[in-house]
Amino acid sequence: MNNMRLENAKVIEHKQFRNDYRLLVLECPGVGLAAKPGQFVHLRIPGQEPFILRRPFSIFKADDRTITLLYKKIGRGTTAMESIRDGDLISLLGPLGNGFPLDRKGIFPVVVGGGYGVAAMYLLAKQFPQPGAVFIGGRKADDILCVGDFEAMKWQVHLSTEDGSAGSKGLVTELLESWFAGDGAGRNVEIFACGPDGMLKAVTRQAEKRGLKAWISLDTHMGCGVGVCLACVCKTRDEKGNEQWGRVCKEGPVFECRRIVWSDDVPTKA
Amino acid sequence: MNNMRLENAKVIEHKQFRNDYRLLVLECPGVGLAAKPGQFVHLRIPGQEPFILRRPFSIFKADDRTITLLYKKIGRGTTAMESIRDGDLISLLGPLGNGFPLDRKGIFPVVVGGGYGVAAMYLLAKQFPQPGAVFIGGRKADDILCVGDFEAMKWQVHLSTEDGSAGSKGLVTELLESWFAGDGAGRNVEIFACGPDGMLKAVTRQAEKRGLKAWISLDTHMGCGVGVCLACVCKTRDEKGNEQWGRVCKEGPVFECRRIVWSDDVPTKA
Amino acid sequence: MSRPRLETCVGAIRMKNPVMVASGTFGYGPEYDGVVDMGRLGAIVVKGISLEPWEGNPPPRLVEVTGGLVNAIGLQNPGVDGFVREYMPFLRQKGVPVIVNIWGRSVEEYAEVAARFDGVAGVAGLELNISCPNIKEGGIAFGTDPGAAARVISAARKATKLTLIPKLSPNVPDIALFAKIAEDAGADAVSLINSIPAMVIDIETRRPALANTTGGLTGPAVHPVAVRLVWQAAKAVKIPVIGMGGISGAREAIEFMLAGASAVAVGTANFTDPSVTAAVIDGIEEYLVRKGVGDVRDIIGAVRA
Amino acid sequence: MSRPRLETCVGAIRMKNPVMVASGTFGYGPEYDGVVDMGRLGAIVVKGISLEPWEGNPPPRLVEVTGGLVNAIGLQNPGVDGFVREYMPFLRQKGVPVIVNIWGRSVEEYAEVAARFDGVAGVAGLELNISCPNIKEGGIAFGTDPGAAARVISAARKATKLTLIPKLSPNVPDIALFAKIAEDAGADAVSLINSIPAMVIDIETRRPALANTTGGLTGPAVHPVAVRLVWQAAKAVKIPVIGMGGISGAREAIEFMLAGASAVAVGTANFTDPSVTAAVIDGIEEYLVRKGVGDVRDIIGAVRA
Numbered sequence A, B: 001m002n003n004m005r006l007e008n009a010k011v012i013e014h015k016q017f018r019n020d021y022r023l024l025v026l027e028c029p030g031v032g033l034a035a036k037p038g039q040f041v042h043l044r045i046p047g048q049e050p051f052i053l054r055r056p057f058s059i060f061k062a063d064d065r066t067i068t069l070l071y072k073k074i075g076r077g078t079t080a081m082e083s084i085r086d087g088d089l090i091s092l093l094g095p096l097g098n099g100f101p102l103d104r105k106g107i108f109p110v111v112v113g114g115g116y117g118v119a120a121m122y123l124l125a126k127q128f129p130q131p132g133a134v135f136i137g138g139r140k141a142d143d144i145l146c147v148g149d150f151e152a153m154k155w156q157v158h159l160s161t162e163d164g165s166a167g168s169k170g171l172v173t174e175l176l177e178s179w180f181a182g183d184g185a186g187r188n189v190e191i192f193a194c195g196p197d198g199m200l201k202a203v204t205r206q207a208e209k210r211g212l213k214a215w216i217s218l219d220t221h222m223g224c225g226v227g228v229c230l231a232c233v234c235k236t237r238d239e240k241g242n243e244q245w246g247r248v249c250k251e252g253p254v255f256e257c258r259r260i261v262w263s264d265d266v267p268t269k270a
Numbered sequence C, D: 001m002s003r004p005r006l007e008t009c010v011g012a013i014r015m016k017n018p019v020m021v022a023s024g025t026f027g028y029g030p031e032y033d034g035v036v037d038m039g040r041l042g043a044i045v046v047k048g049i050s051l052e053p054w055e056g057n058p059p060p061r062l063v064e065v066t067g068g069l070v071n072a073i074g075l076q077n078p079g080v081d082g083f084v085r086e087y088m089p090f091l092r093q094k095g096v097p098v099i100v101n102i103w104g105r106s107v108e109e110y111a112e113v114a115a116r117f118d119g120v121a122g123v124a125g126l127e128l129n130i131s132c133p134n135i136k137e138g139g140i141a142f143g144t145d146p147g148a149a150a151r152v153i154s155a156a157r158k159a160t161k162l163t164l165i166p167k168l169s170p171n172v173p174d175i176a177l178f179a180k181i182a183e184d185a186g187a188d189a190v191s192l193i194n195s196i197p198a199m200v201i202d203i204e205t206r207r208p209a210l211a212n213t214t215g216g217l218t219g220p221a222v223h224p225v226a227v228r229l230v231w232q233a234a235k236a237v238k239i240p241v242i243g244m245g246g247i248s249g250a251r252e253a254i255e256f257m258l259a260g261a262s263a264v265a266v267g268t269a270n271f272t273d274p275s276v277t278a279a280v281i282d283g284i285e286e287y288l289v290r291k292g293v294g295d296v297r298d299i300i301g302a303v304r305a
C-alpha cells in the first residue's frame, strides 16, 4: 500500500515570492504529515480545463497541517496557477516519489540547487543534525532563492549567477568545483542536488571524478505521477550495468547519480 | 456591407437581476448605436475554453455607449458567465439578425414575452409612439420580468404564471385569448412575441384565427451567428407556399408567424 | 530584416499568404463582410456546391463538444446556378482567389459540376469534396474507397482546367494511398482534413443530439490527428498539400506547414473569433521574423522528423 | 425504488458494474493502491503484455494537447513471465476480474502469449491489442487489415479458452467490418477505441514533440468519435462491445452504453483524477435511479436513433 493520498487541499495563502516565483500554502494534513524530503505532489490546476494533466511540484515545506510549494511561472499550467485564490480547493495527489535517502550518518551534506530546484532541498537540509554547505545558482539574482532559509539553519551559503548579478559569476557547479579545492577539501561529502539537467549532469561528472555519492532529483514532464503511464522515464543502469527505464515519478525523482545514463543531448557548460 | 461589428466590450456592470436572471451592461458604442429592436449579439464567454461557440443574447437595452443584456442561467455557458467581473473585456459580435419591423403605423401593438423572451421586447416597445398592451408570462413569479419597465412607458401590463404565483394562473396565450374577447376586441392589433417555441406556436394559431399579423422571434442553438454555418435553420414557407430553410440568425430571428412551418414536435398547451 | 515573403502557390493559384478559410465555415463571402477584411486572405473556399440546389439535413445540425463541435449540415446549398448568380459578383470584386468546394452524388455529377465551373470568371480552383460524412450518397463514400476516389478525381480532371484539389477523408488507415491516387489522377493539390465522423447522444432524451444521428467532428480536438495526416500525405506526394483541422492560432497553422502543408485553412475557429484569420497571418509573419526565415515556403515540410 | 442492478457480463466475465479501467492507464494494479478502491471496479485491464520484456520508445513519450494527450509509450512491459511473477499475486487478492491486454509482433506471437495466459490463476480474460499505433511491428498493422485481423484473432481463439476481446482500431473507414471479423473469428467481445494516430510538432525546435514522431490521441477530444464507432460496431454484432475513449464522467460512459456498449473503460481521465472511476459508477447509478431504470443492462443500445 502506498502512503499517497488524494486530497482536496484548501489554499491558505498564495502570494508572489519574487518575480515569476510564487508561494502556495495548502491545507492538507494527510499529505503534509506523510511528506518526506524530496517527494512531490501532483497538482490539478483549477480552470485549466481543455488541458487535463496535473503538474508535479516538490514539497518545499511541510507540517502536520499544511504544505508549501514554491513554483516558477514557466508555461501554460504555471501561468494558469496565477488565478488561484485563497480559499480555493485544489486537488492534490501525494506525497509521491522516493525522496532523498535519509539517515546518511557521518557525512558532510552539500546541497546544490538551481532555480526552483532549491524548493526540493529545504526539508532535506532541515533533517540533518549538523549544518552543511549549500550552493544556490541561477541565471540572475532573481533566480537565487531561499538564502535566508539556509542561513537560518546556519548552513554555509554559496551563491552564483550566470550574469554575475548575485554571488560569483558563472555556473553553480564551477563554484562547487573551487570549493572542493579549498574549504571543502578533505570532508566526507555527499551531494544532494536538484536543478536543470545540465547542472545535474555536471554534478554527476564531479561526483564521479571525486568518488563521491551524489543524489540528484530529476525534472521530467509527467503524466500520471504514480507510475502507471510510463511517460516520465529516464535511462538508468543497475549495479550490474544493465540499462533499463526508470520512472522518475516512482523509482525517482531522486537517483544516485551513477544510476543515470546521461544522453549526449544534455548540454553541460561546466 | 453588414452593419455588424466585432468589439471588445468592457463590462460596466454585472449583477443579479432576480434568481437565475442576471443583467450584464457592456460598453460597446459601435454595437449600441447600430442596434435595432429584436436584434441580438453573439457573445464569447470568457474562461469557457474547451467550448468554443459563442452564445446569442437579445439586446435588452442600448444607448450610444452601452448595451444591456438580460439573461437566464440555463446551461454550461450561461453558468460560466457568472464569473464575469466588472472591468472584464468580452468579445461581442453584433448587432445581428433582422430585428422587428419598425414603423408599423396605425396599429395597436401587443407584446407577448415568455421568460427571458421579454428582454427582446423592451427596445421595440419604446419606439412605438403610443403605448400598447404587454402580456408577460412565466412558470412562476420569478420568471415575470420587466413589469416596471413597461409600466413606466404606460403600457397595459397583463401577467400570468403557470403556477399562479403571480398574475393569472395559466399560460400567457390563454390570457391573451381572453383579452381579445374583452378589452382587446375591435382594435387594429399586431402581435410581437418572443418566448419558448410552444408559446410562439400558440401565438401563431391565434394570429391565424383572428387574421392578425404576428411577428415572432425564434430561439435556436447557433453556430456562427452570421449566416455561414447553416446550423440555426428552421423550416419556413414563402408567399407562394414553397418551403425552404430560414437561418434564424440571418433571415430571423424575427419572422412573420405565417412564414414558419411548425413541426408537430413543438407542443402547444394552449 | 525586411518583411518575410508570405506568398505561396497551390497549383495555378497564387496566394498572397498561405491562410485561407475552410469550406462551410465562411459561407459564400458576404456574411462576414465588414468584420473580416477579406482582402487579407490567401484564398476563400466557399461552402460545398452541387449541380442542383440541395436541402441538407433537418436540424439540430450542430452540437458543441469538448474542444470542438460536431456538425451534420448535410451540404445545403443553392446549386451551381444559384451560387454563380447570387454570390460570384460579390466574390469577384474582392480580388482574392476563390476556390469552390464541389460535390456530387455520382462520378458523373462531380464531373458535371466541375465542367460547369470551368468557364466561370473569378473562380480560381475547385476543391473536390470526397470526404463529407453527412450525406448518404457521394461524399465520404468516394473518399474511403481507392477505386471510387480514382474514378471521381480523374473524371473531374477531364472536366476542368481549373486548379483541382481533392479534399481527402481522415477516415482511412492509409492516407498516403489516397494522396497518391489524387496525384496520379491529375490533381494539382490535395486538402485535408475534412471532419471526422462522430456522434453525440443526449442522455436525457436518449436521442442523438443531431437529427442526422452522426456528424463530423471539427475544431481544436482534431488538430493532432490532422497534423499526422498532413505529414503522411505530404511525404507521399509532390503536389502541394493544404492543411486544416483545428487551427485556432498561428501555432497550429505553423505546425501544418512544418508537417508539409503549402497552405492552410481555418474553419471552426471563425465561429469562435471572426478575426482569427488575421491573427493567424500576423502570427506566421512574427514567427518567420523571430526565426529569421525570409520566405514562408522555407518552413514547408521543415519538421526534423 | 430499490437500488438499480449494475451487474453486467462480458463473455464469461461477470462484473459488479460496467466500469473498468483502460489498458495502459492503470499500470498493473498496485500503483494506485490506497487511492483507488479497486474492489469497486467492474474489472481491471492491465498494460499491454508481450512474450518477452519490451523496452518501448525513448522519451518524450507523452504530450498534452487541447482536450487530451498524445502518447507513444511503445508498449514497454516486463513480458508474460515478469508480469505473472511480479503482479499477479497482488491482482489475485483484489477479487476483481483481471483482463490482460496482450500483443505480439506476429500471428504466432499473439497466439503464444494467449496460450501462456490460459492456465494462469486470476486471469479472467484477454484483450487482444491489434490497434496500438506506437510500435513498428504488430499493433495497428493487424487492426486495419481485414485479413490480418481475422488471422490473428482466430489464432488467439485457438490458443485460449479465456474470454477473448480484440481491441479494434479507430483508424478504419468501416468499423462494422472489423467487429464482424472479430465475431466470426470467435471473439467473445470487442473493445474500442484505442488511441487515434496523431502528431504534435514543437514549432520552436521544429521537432516532433514525441521521440517516436507520431503517437495516439486519447482523452475527451476523442469521445464523439469513439461513440460513433461503438454505435456502428454494436449494431453490426451480437457479442458485447466495451466502449472507451474520453470518458471523464458518468455522462460519457452512459453515452457509450446507450450507443450499445455492455461495459466501458476509463483511461486518460485516471491521470486527471484518480477517483474518476468511483464517480462514474456513482453517476451511472444516479442516472438509473433518476430515470427509473432498474437494471443497467436496459440502457445498453437504448439510443433512439
Ligand SMILES: Cc1cc2nc3c(=O)[nH]c(=O)nc-3n(C[C@H](O)[C@H](O)[C@H](O)COP(=O)(O)OP(=O)(O)OC[C@H]3O[C@@H](n4cnc5c(N)ncnc54)[C@H](O)[C@@H]3O)c2cc1C
Pocket (backbone or CB within 6 Å): A040, A055, A056, A057, A058, A059, A069, A070, A071, A072, A073, A074, A075, A076, A077, A078, A079, A116, A117, A119, A120, A218, A219, A220, A221, A222, A253, D060, D061, D062, D063, D064, D209
Ligand atoms: C519531481 C518534480 C518536482 C518539481 N518541483 C518543482 C517545484 O518545486 N517548483 C517548480 O516551479 N517547478 C517544479 N517542477 C517543474 C514543474 O513541474 C514544471 O515547471 C511545470 O510542470 C510546468 O508546467 P507548465 O504547464 O507551466 O509548463 P508547460 O507549458 O507544460 O511546459 C513548460 C516547458 O516544457 C516544454 N514541454 C511541454 N511538454 C513537454 C514534453 N512532453 N516533453 C518535453 N518538453 C515539454 C514546453 O515546451 C515548455 O518549454 C518539478 C518537476 C518535477 C518532475
Ligand SMILES: Cc1cc2nc3c(=O)[nH]c(=O)nc-3n(C[C@H](O)[C@H](O)[C@H](O)COP(=O)(O)OP(=O)(O)OC[C@H]3O[C@@H](n4cnc5c(N)ncnc54)[C@H](O)[C@@H]3O)c2cc1C
Pocket (backbone or CB within 6 Å): B040, B055, B056, B057, B058, B059, B069, B070, B071, B072, B073, B074, B075, B076, B077, B078, B079, B116, B117, B119, B120, B218, B219, B220, B221, B222, B253, C060, C061, C062, C063, C064, C209
Ligand atoms: C436570437 C436569440 C436571442 C436570445 N436572447 C436571449 C436573452 O436575451 N436572454 C437569455 O437569457 N437568453 C437568450 N437566448 C437564449 C440563449 O442564447 C441561451 O439560453 C444560451 O445560448 C444557452 O447557453 P448555455 O450554454 O447556458 O446552455 P447550453 O448548455 O448550451 O444548453 C441549454 C439547453 O439547450 C440544449 N442544447 C444544447 N445544444 C443543443 C443543440 N445543438 N440542439 C438542441 N438543444 C441543445 C441543452 O441540452 C440544454 O438543455 C437567445 C437566443 C437566441 C437565438
Ligand SMILES: Cc1cc2nc3c(=O)[nH]c(=O)nc-3n(C[C@H](O)[C@H](O)[C@H](O)COP(=O)(O)O)c2cc1C
Pocket (backbone or CB within 6 Å): B229, C022, C023, C024, C025, C047, C048, C071, C073, C075, C101, C129, C132, C167, C193, C194, C195, C218, C219, C220, C222, C244, C245, C246, C247, C265, C266, C267, C268, C269
Ligand atoms: C459547419 C461546418 C460546415 C462544413 N461544410 C463543409 C463543406 O460544405 N464542404 C467541405 O468540404 N467541408 C466542410 N466542412 C469542413 C471544413 O471545411 C474543414 O475541413 C473542417 O471543419 C476542419 O477544419 P476546422 O477544424 O478548422 O473546422 C464544414 C465544417 C463545418 C464546421
Ligand SMILES: Cc1cc2nc3c(=O)[nH]c(=O)nc-3n(C[C@H](O)[C@H](O)[C@H](O)COP(=O)(O)O)c2cc1C
Pocket (backbone or CB within 6 Å): A229, D022, D023, D024, D025, D047, D048, D071, D073, D075, D101, D129, D132, D167, D193, D194, D195, D218, D219, D220, D222, D244, D245, D246, D247, D265, D266, D267, D268, D269
Ligand atoms: C499512456 C497510455 C498508455 C496506453 N497503453 C495501452 C496499452 O498498453 N494497450 C492498449 O490496448 N491500449 C493502451 N492505451 C489506450 C487506452 O487503453 C484507451 O484505449 C485509450 O486511452 C482511450 O481511452 P481514454 O480516452 O479514456 O484514455 C493507452 C493509453 C494511454 C493514454
Ligand code: FES
Pocket (backbone or CB within 6 Å): A221, A222, A223, A224, A225, A226, A227, A228, A229, A230, A231, A232, A233, A247, A248, A249, A250
Ligand atoms: S508520470 Fe506516469 S509513470 Fe511517471
Ligand code: FES
Pocket (backbone or CB within 6 Å): B221, B222, B223, B224, B225, B226, B227, B228, B229, B230, B231, B232, B233, B247, B248, B249, B250
Ligand atoms: S448560426 Fe450559423 S447560420 Fe445561423
